[in-house]
Amino acid sequence: MILRMQLRRSLGQFRTHPLRTSLALLGMVLGVGSVVGMMSIGEGAQQEIVANIEALGGNVIHIKAKPIADERIAELVNDSRGLSREDLRALRSTFPGLGRAAWARISSLGVTDLPSTAYNAQIVAASAGLFDLHRLKVKAGRPLIELDDRYGRRVVVLGADLAKNAFGDDDAQIVGRRIRLGYAYFEVVGVLAHKASVRDLPLDPGLYNQAVIVPFDAAIEEIAPVDAYKEIDVLSVEVESLEQTLAAKLAVGPVIRARHKGVEDFELVAPEEILQQKRATQAILNLVLISIAAISLLVGGIGVMNIMLANIMERISEIGLRRAIGASRADIRDQFLVESVIICFAGGAIGVVLGYAGSFAVGVAFDLQVAFAWEATLIAFGLSVITGLTFGLWPALRASAINPVEALLHG
Amino acid sequence: MTPGGAALELDGVTRTYRRGAVDVPVLHGIDLRIAAGERVAIMGRSGSGKSTLLNILGVLDQPTSGSYRLGGATVFCPPGGGPQLDDRALSLLRRTSIGFVFQSFHLLSSMTVVENVGLPMEYAHVAPEAQRLRAVELLEMVGLGHRLDHRPNELSGGERQRVAIARALANRPQVLLADEPTGALDEKAQQVILELFSVVHQRFGTTMIIVTHDEKVARALGDRVLRMSDGRFAS
Ligand SMILES: Nc1ncnc2c1ncn2[C@@H]1O[C@H](COP(=O)(O)OP(=O)(O)OP(=O)(O)O)[C@@H](O)[C@H]1O
Ligand SMILES: [Mg+2]
Numbered sequence: 001m002i003l004r005m006q007l008r009r010s011l012g013q014f015r016t017h018p019l020r021t022s023l024a025l026l027g028m029v030l031g032v033g034s035v036v037g038m039m040s041i042g043e044g045a046q047q048e049i050v051a052n053i054e055a056l057g058g059n060v061i062h063i064k065a066k067p068i069a070d071e072r073i074a075e076l077v078n079d080s081r082g083l084s085r086e087d088l089r090a091l092r093s094t095f096p097g098l099g100r101a102a103w104a105r106i107s108s109l110g111v112t113d114l115p116s117t118a119y120n121a122q123i124v125a126a127s128a129g130l131f132d133l134h135r136l137k138v139k140a141g142r143p144l145i146e147l148d149d150r151y152g153r154r155v156v157v158l159g160a161d162l163a164k165n166a167f168g169d170d171d172a173q174i175v176g177r178r179i180r181l182g183y184a185y186f187e188v189v190g191v192l193a194h195k196a197s198v199r200d201l202p203l204d205p206g207l208y209n210q211a212v213i214v215p216f217d218a219a220i221e222e223i224a225p226v227d228a229y230k231e232i233d234v235l236s237v238e239v240e241s242l243e244q245t246l247a248a249k250l251a252v253g254p255v256i257r258a259r260h261k262g263v264e265d266f267e268l269v270a271p272e273e274i275l276q277q278k279r280a281t282q283a284i285l286n287l288v289l290i291s292i293a294a295i296s297l298l299v300g301g302i303g304v305m306n307i308m309l310a311n312i313m314e315r316i317s318e319i320g321l322r323r324a325i326g327a328s329r330a331d332i333r334d335q336f337l338v339e340s341v342i343i344c345f346a347g348g349a350i351g352v353v354l355g356y357a358g359s360f361a362v363g364v365a366f367d368l369q370v371a372f373a374w375e376a377t378l379i380a381f382g383l384s385v386i387t388g389l390t391f392g393l394w395p396a397l398r399a400s401a402i403n404p405v406e407a408l409l410h411g
Numbered sequence: 412m413t414p415g416g417a418a419l420e421l422d423g424v425t426r427t428y429r430r431g432a433v434d435v436p437v438l439h440g441i442d443l444r445i446a447a448g449e450r451v452a453i454m455g456r457s458g459s460g461k462s463t464l465l466n467i468l469g470v471l472d473q474p475t476s477g478s479y480r481l482g483g484a485t486v487f488c489p490p491g492g493g494p495q496l497d498d499r500a501l502s503l504l505r506r507t508s509i510g511f512v513f514q515s516f517h518l519l520s521s522m523t524v525v526e527n528v529g530l531p532m533e534y535a536h537v538a539p540e541a542q543r544l545r546a547v548e549l550l551e552m553v554g555l556g557h558r559l560d561h562r563p564n565e566l567s568g569g570e571r572q573r574v575a576i577a578r579a580l581a582n583r584p585q586v587l588l589a590d591e592p593t594g595a596l597d598e599k600a601q602q603v604i605l606e607l608f609s610v611v612h613q614r615f616g617t618t619m620i621i622v623t624h625d626e627k628v629a630r631a632l633g634d635r636v637l638r639m640s641d642g643r644f645a646s
Contacts, residue, residue: 321517324471325531325578326506329498405472409512 027300028347076079340392348384452633569600
């Protein structure tokens with residue numbers, strides 16, 4: 001009942017002194033709101049990063065060929081022949097337990113009968129495993145399979161944007177078409193589902209939207225013969241889990257480097273490492289935001305202390321009466337502490353609501369992913385209680401020290 | 412109970428206020444024995460120290476020297492005369508043994524009548540249902556059973572004082588202290604309050620100490636009338 005009465009009394013403050021109370025609460029609302037809003041945006045960013053990394057297979061490490069200037073190739077070629085399937089063989093003999101692997105060679109579109117709307121297409125000569133490892137899904141027809149390679153089938157899968165630009169929206173119409181690439185005809189057997197582009201990943205999954213995916217050997221024979229240097233552009237190897245990609249990178253790096261005689265013509269991409277970098281950036285950002293929040297809470301706390309003092313001055317005779325009917329100093333102290341905690345908690349609750357509202361609005365306006373962050377919400381409520389206790393303590397102690405006889409003479 | 416059945420016992424109680432660097436003695440060695448169930452009226456000129464004495468009797472203020480025993484318990488004793496009670500113990504004593512009635516009622520305007528009467532029980536940790544039952548019972552006794560959920564500012568002065576008396580009785584105190592309980596009331600309301608005090612005394616046998624300026628009130632309520640002047644009882 002004390003608590004219920006306290007609650008009503010504290011809410012009564014809003015009614016009797018709306019301006020004073022809202023000003024005091026503003027700091028709390030801003031402080032808590034910024035904690036929650038920022039953490040919700042941060043959490044969203046985190047989830048987006050994970051989703052992006054999943055888009056290229058989270059538990060896969062990628063070995064990417066690094067471009068080498070043409071004039072240097074002649075000098076390097078004695079030491080390294082660039083990235084090739086030989087590298088995979090070397091890895092398999094060093095690590096017999098190595099998981100599934102896939103590779104691709106990427107080149108530009110040459111001779112073709114595709115309409116000119118599709119000229120920015122890229123030929124991706126791929127092993128069938130690429131569909132699994134790079135999380136490529138078809139929305140019509142079928143993906144490439146092992147047998148396409150084994151029987152030298154002349155088949156392709158088209159990227160979503162490319163298919164649309166070249167042939168329109170009707171995927172059923174596209175599957176079964178024959179297109180000319182180089183001097184051979186290929187049958188379209190599937191169309192890829194659209195993949196969101198993530199430009200700051202070392203491998204942009206959006207690349208596949210403009211791709212013509214061709215079985216590796218058929219592509220080498222008909223469209224993109226292998227040069228003296230660099231057989232493939234990317235080699236992807238599956239490991240157990242996302243967390244293991246970093247360790248795998250550290251293990252794989254030396255093997256490849258040794259084969260390439262120290263020529264830095266490749267780079268290793270481990271999703272876990274990207275994740276850690278992004279998290280580190282996020283952590284710095286969070287620190288800045290938390291400092292802002294702390295300052296807001298400090299201002300809010302001082303505001304609350306202020307209204308508590310004003311509040312106590314107005315209620316001196318009430319304090320005297322309560323002492324007379326048996327309240328101890330500790331009872332009076334606790335009463336005002338509870339009150340300031342309730343006020344801060346109310347401010348915190350408004351802050352949580354506004355913080356989420358704000359972050360979701362920002363999310364919509366700037367196309368950012370935001371998320372509900374449980375931790376942030378709990379921290380925010382915890383902080384409001386702590387602020388209430390900290391800044392309520394001094395006024396509460398003052399109230400408890402008031403001489404009851406003098407207090408009773410007030411009003 | 413102390414031998415002789417005294418409910419309250421003051422011995423050589425003085426109270427000195429400090430005003431800046433000057434000591435202002437207000438009570439000069441008060442000796443007083445009041446028996447359980449006795450009704451005492453205290454009269455005296457303004458400034459003679461009546462309220463100061465009442466606050467000490469109510470354990471709201473502490474004597475500068477002297478001793479005070481309440482219902483057999485030592486509330487204050489001269490230095491070296493035993494352990495001094497701390498704030499918690501003094502508050503507990505006020506809560507359980509003492510009921511205050513003031514000239515200006517001191518009802519909390521943010522609470523309803525029944526909540527005001529329940530407040531002392533709140534501090535005594537009485538369960539909410541029991542609180543309400545007792546508060547309603549007391550309010551019916553003072554004739555306000557039909558105004559339970561009103562606010563104090565919706566009541567007349569006399570009605571407010573009846574609420575205050577109900578509140579003072581909430582924790583069944585042995586001692587009721589009233590500082591000019593009728594000072595702010597007109598004739599008619601005063602009459603009602605006086606009758607109420609008599610009813611309370613008959614029903615509960617409460618020891619009553621009433622400070623008043625009014626001879627009629629003193630005669631109506633006091634088994635004994637004490638007159639104070641300059642911090643002493645005139646004999
Ligand atoms: N806190 C204080 N500081 C200094 N002097 C005080 C204080 N409280 C009371 N006094 C003085 O003590 C004296 C007695 O005051 P008290 O209130 O007990 O008188 P009273 O008999 O109740 O008078 P009244 O009939 O006007 O209520 C007065 O002279 C008053 O000025
Ligand atoms: Mg007085």
